[in-house]
Amino acid sequence: MTDPLLDVDGVVAGYNEVPVLKDVDLHVDRGEVVGLIGPNGAGKSTVFKTVMGYLSPWEGEIRYDGERVGDVQPSDLVKLGIGYVPQTQNTFPKMDVMENLRMGAYTVDGSAFEERAEDLLELFPRLDERRHQQVRTMSGGEQKMVAVARALIADPDLVLFDEPSAGLMPKYVQQVFDRIGTIREERNLTFLIIEQNVPVLLENTDRTYVLRNGEVVGDGASERFLEGEELGDLYLGGSTSA
């Protein structure tokens, strides 16, 4: 059996001595698109911040591609192949599209940048047409694409995406997930996605973890959660695993 691409093993972490993640176990295999859901304040974004090295695990281990990365700096994790699309402040709004891509490409040398950017913009035709538009003047959906493209320019294998639907009109949410699907197929990328829009998440992921109060209380094929009352029970207090 091969190692998971990302393995979060018994992680305890938090802020200012207050534990938020109490014992988090989750893994993502190469090529999977995995969801992370749970009530507000469950600790979902904290999982991402811990994986990305903004917080250090107090206990437990995080392994990326078999290597322990619990104390690796965020910029070095980008070099190792992890891309991160935070929920907010994920673009430089006063800069144009190309400048945003350059900011995301600090691990890429100058000559490779041009080629990488051209290649990437083929995936995002709307950005391609707006290369020199200031990001703050773009639509919410276009801005979200800039944030994704900025993470992809460093050529990650794994992308942590915190709430694709945040701030987007519902009609654009499926478009963002469609784009994730295309990127996954064309680039063989692996995704871990936090999302409040649970039905859309379940329709667009292979597996899902449910986090409540800093612990994984359920996981399984996303399809399985689409019907029945299991999810409601998990949000409210139950616990299952498949």
Ligand SMILES: Nc1ncnc2c1ncn2[C@@H]1O[C@H](COP(=O)(O)OP(=O)(O)OP(=O)(O)O)[C@@H](O)[C@H]1O
């Ligand atoms: N920088 C911080 N300092 C102190 N506490 C924090 C900080 N960031 C988050 N928290 C606390 O950690 C807990 C988990 O927050 P987190 O943002 O990880 O939850 P979440 O599941 O992503 O929530 P939401 O769905 O509302 O975005 C919350 O109680 C929150 O108040």
